[in-house]
Amino acid sequence: MKQIAVTLLLLILVSCQYFNVKKTTPEAILNEELKTFNWNEVDNYPSFSVCDSFQDKQDIKYCFETTLANHISEQLQYQTIIVNQDVKDTIMLSFLISEKGELLIKDIEIDSITIHEIPDLKASITESLNSLPQIFPAVKRGQQVKTQFKMPIVLQVN
Structure with a gap:
């Protein structure tokens, strides 16, 4: 019984890292979006x-x-x-x-x-x-x- 309790205690301590939520800032999201941006092309060219x-x-x-x-x-x-x-x-x-x-x-x-x-x-x-x-x-x-x-x-x- 002690072995099961120790095993469960170790599993709980090790699995705590999976419950941590990473916080992202709007600046980080913006920087990621800007990296995927192609600045040399437009969606629509100028026109008459x-x-x-x-x-x-x-x-x-x-x-x-x-x-x-x-x-x-x-x-x-x-x-x-x-x-x-x-x-x-x-x-x-x-x-x-x-x-x-x-x-x-x-x-x-x-x-x-x-x-x-x-x-x-x-x-x-x-x-x-x-x-x-x-x-x-x-x-x-x-x-x-x-x-x-x-x-x-x-x-x-x-």
Whole structure:
């Protein structure tokens, strides 16, 4: 009988650790959640109203980029550009879409020869972006967020 009592007493003492409840703080839960977060992707890309019919994320991104490129090229076609030599260049446009849907130009990379031939090209591109239709910002986990893009623009003037 003593052996059973001693065995039960040892089992009770050893099993006490299984009844301890670990307390977690909200900060610990938040830190764990932030570790699983992919900060480089959004749930929905920025878009224009013409892109509303698309459901796939990549289709919306393609529609946004195509609409933006078409708008810039249409605006540049209205301008009379006179050059001494043919210009064929790819311009890199870096921009930011704010969480309010505002487009902010970060950088426009243009070759020096193109700048020499078309000195007001940066101003023309900036001006064309001022007449864009309303941009709906990107969404990440139900919140509107900033997104940054780098987009090539092919310029060909004969």
